[in-house]
Amino acid sequence: MHVNAGSADRESRRLAWCVALLLRHAPDAVAPALWTRLDAPARRFLCRDERLPGSAVTLLLRGGGEEDRRTVARNPHVLGRPLPGLPGPARYAARPAPAPALLATLRSELGRPLQPPPDGAETVALLRRHGSRRPRIPLDVLRLGGPPAPALLLREHARAPLPPGSVEALLLAGGLDAATALALLDTRAAPAYGPDWHRPAVRAVRAGILTFDELAAAVAPAHRTLLLGRAHTAGRLGWNLAEQAGMRAALTRVLRPHLGDDPRLWAELERHAAAFPGTLPELAAAVAAGTAADAAAGPRPPEAVPGLAEAVADLAPGPPPAGGGVHRELALASLAVPNAMGDLREDVRWVRACLDRGLLTGADVVRHKAPAAWALDEDHWLGEVDGPDRHDRPGAFLAARAEAERLLDAALGTDPGAWWDTARALPDFAGTLPELLAAVVSGDYREGVSHRS
Numbered sequence: 001m002h003v004n005a006g007s008a009d010r011e012s013r014r015l016a017w018c019v020a021l022l023l024r025h026a027p028d029a030v031a032p033a034l035w036t037r038l039d040a041p042a043r044r045f046l047c048r049d050e051r052l053p054g055s056a057v058t059l060l061l062r063g064g065g066e067e068d069r070r071t072v073a074r075n076p077h078v079l080g081r082p083l084p085g086l087p088g089p090a091r092y093a094a095r096p097a098p099a100p101a102l103l104a105t106l107r108s109e110l111g112r113p114l115q116p117p118p119d120g121a122e123t124v125a126l127l128r129r130h131g132s133r134r135p136r137i138p139l140d141v142l143r144l145g146g147p148p149a150p151a152l153l154l155r156e157h158a159r160a161p162l163p164p165g166s167v168e169a170l171l172l173a174g175g176l177d178a179a180t181a182l183a184l185l186d187t188r189a190a191p192a193y194g195p196d197w198h199r200p201a202v203r204a205v206r207a208g209i210l211t212f213d214e215l216a217a218a219v220a221p222a223h224r225t226l227l228l229g230r231a232h233t234a235g236r237l238g239w240n241l242a243e244q245a246g247m248r249a250a251l252t253r254v255l256r257p258h259l260g261d262d263p264r265l266w267a268e269l270e271r272h273a274a275a276f277p278g279t280l281p282e283l284a285a286a287v288a289a290g291t292a293a294d295a296a297a298g299p300r301p302p303e304a305v306p307g308l309a310e311a312v313a314d315l316a317p318g319p320p321p322a323g324g325g326v327h328r329e330l331a332l333a334s335l336a337v338p339n340a341m342g343d344l345r346e347d348v349r350w351v352r353a354c355l356d357r358g359l360l361t362g363a364d365v366v367r368h369k370a371p372a373a374w375a376l377d378e379d380h381w382l383g384e385v386d387g388p389d390r391h392d393r394p395g396a397f398l399a400a401r402a403e404a405e406r407l408l409d410a411a412l413g414t415d416p417g418a419w420w421d422t423a424r425a426l427p428d429f430a431g432t433l434p435e436l437l438a439a440v441v442s443g444d445y446r447e448g449v450s451h452r453s
Contacts, residue, residue, distance in 0.1 A: 009041065011427075016045035018426040021376040023056040024246070024401070025408045026419055027253055028213040031059055033416035034423060043068065050077035051377070054243055055211035062178070062208075098140040106141070117145035120152045124162075131166025133196060138169035147173060150180050161187040167200040171207050181209045182218040188277045197224065198231040202239060212243075212250035222283040223273040226251065226311040232394075241389035245401035251280065252315055252405060258284035261317045268292060270312040274305045314398075331359045335368040336432065348383040355396050362399030366407070372433040373426050376404055404433065411437035 019034050019042075026034060035046055035056075046052065047060065047068055057078055060068050072078060098106075107114055109129065110122060118126065123145050130137040147153070147170055156162070162170075167184045170176060176184075181204050187193065201219060204210040219225040229251050232244045239247060259265040265287055272292035276283045286292040331354045334341075341347045354360040369375035378391055378400060385392045412418040421440045429436045438444075 012039070012042040013045045014427040015423065016042045016049055017051070017377075018373055019046055019423045020049040020051040020053075020056075021373065022408070022419060022423050022426070024051070024053045024242075024376075025249060025405045027414055028055065028059065028211050029414055030416050030419050031056055032063060034419055035060070035064075037420050044071055047071035048075050050075075052078060053246055054205050055213065055246060058205070058208045058211050095139065095143075098143065102137065102140060106144070114144060119145065120148035123148050124152065124156045127162055127166035127169070128160075131163035131169065132194060133165050135165045135169035135172060135199075138166040139172060142169055142173045147175060150176075154180065154183050157184055157186075158189070161190040164194070164196045164198075164200050168203045171200060171203045171209060176209065178210055178214065182214060185215070185218060186220045186279075187224070188220040193224070196237075198228060199237050201228055202231065202237055202243075205243065212246045213253065215247070216250040216254045217281055218279060220277070220279045222276045222278060222280045223305050223308055225280040226273055226315070227305070227307055229314055230307055230311050241391060241394055241397055245398055248315060248398065248402065249405045252402070253409070254280050255284050255315060256409070258288040263316070266312065266316040270309055273312070274308055327357075328359045332364060332368050335360075335365060336370050338370055338374065338430075344380065345383075348381060351381045352383065352393065355393055362393075362396035362401075363403035365396070366400045366403040366433060368432055370432050371430050372436045373429070375400075375433050376426075407433055407437060411441055 016038070019038065023031055023034060035043055038046060044067075047064075048071060052072075052075065057072060060072055064072075103114065106126060109126065110118060118141075123141060126141045127138050130141060148156075153170070162184065170184065171181060185201055185204065187197070201210075201215055205212065205215065215228065216225060219228065229244070229248045231238045231247070232241065255269070259269060268287045269283065269292075272287065273283060276286070276292060278286075283292060286294075334350065339347060341350050351360065351365065355362075365381050366375050369381060374380035378397055382391050382393055382396060384390050391397050408422075412422060418440060422436065425436060425440055429439075431439075
């Protein structure tokens with residue numbers, strides 16, 4: 001009996017691990033369909049898995065059951081979310097009272113005592129005055145009279161966008177729904193923005209309010225949406241490496257259906273993004289239709305937005321890999337042999353050496369490494385380091401995530417059944433990821449053809 005229970009736990013854990021790997025690349029419309037098909041033990045293992053991506057955490061917190069939320073809250077690997085011991089509404093509500101000097105400043109700005117508390121219009125005025133940098137003072141302002149009513153908040157933000165520190169404070173203080181948070185990230189009416197413009201978007205994901213797909217669809221203007229793909233080391237609050245990969249995947253899901261692999265359309269995207277006032281989906285549709293120039297807000301050249309050209313280049317399809325001779329062929333062949341060096345640590349050293357010498361790229365590993373589950377899990381070929389990003393080869397990491405995203409999207413699209421079939425086949429599949437996807441699409445894996453002899 002104990003043997004059977006242990007075997008069932010092992011199978012549930014392996015399936016949860018593979019579902020977590022696929023959730024890194026699944027669009028929001030597909031993700032809930034994956035975990036709702038898991039039985040209760042596998043679902044508990046999924047909520048405790050260290051590979052659970054940020055968007056999946058947000059969707060579980062938003063639409064999962066009470067047991068899902070409790071289990072996620074006990075997951076020590078879900079970093080940066082509103083969980084015990086991490087920043088969230090409860091922690092900020094417990095902050096010390098505002099300093100007397102700040103209270104005196106706020107009294108003078110209001111022109112009256114702080115009792116009765118500031119009303120909604122007065123709170124908005126204080127948020128405008130004190131939100132140009134960090135959210136500390138706006139958080140103290142919100143403690144005086146509470147957040148303004150959503151209708152007033154959105155009306156004032158549409159008239160003139162609130163500064164990023166105040167938007168971040170509103171997200172931290174809690175109580176905002178996803179629709180209000182998305183509206184606060186539309187800053188197309190702002191004439192300029194400072195170095196901390198990206199913080200509200202990062203905080204919305206970290207707070208479990210929004211997903212990457214929602215950011216990619218709603219942030220405006222479009223060039224700021226593109227720049228979010230490069231907010232890895234921007235300031236003190238930026239994406240970690242896994243979050244940056246998730247943001248880039250969401251941007252690619254928006255752009256790929258319109259632009260495909262046409263370099264002319266990608267060049268048009270870069271040319272018109274700086275002056276386009278709308279969202280990224282609107283820009284991509286306009287570029288594909290050839291009407292982006294008509295919607296431009298003015299003659300603003302691309303070089304007026306630092307980093308925009310690099311942000312587009314990060315997402316655009318790259319050139320085919322150059323031939324590396326016999327050494328590259330040997331390196332690719334070694335990827336197809338699990339534990340080719342006889343030990344996982346030696347495998348990691350070998351792959352890292354090949355990456356450093358330019359014989360392999362992260363995309364090569366995803367396409368050629370076997371088994372497919374190991375290719376999707378960077379720990380099995382890149383190793384881990386003692387740092388917040390866990391991996392010290394960001395180029396290879398991001399290239400691998402982008403290639404996995406491309407392969408999975410091309411094969412599975414938004415079909416929940418196909419994603420679920422891939423999740424069930426992944427734990428025991430001995431071949432590469434392209435072989436697995438071909439087997440799932442054709443249905444051969446059900447007859448066992450997917451297992452290498």
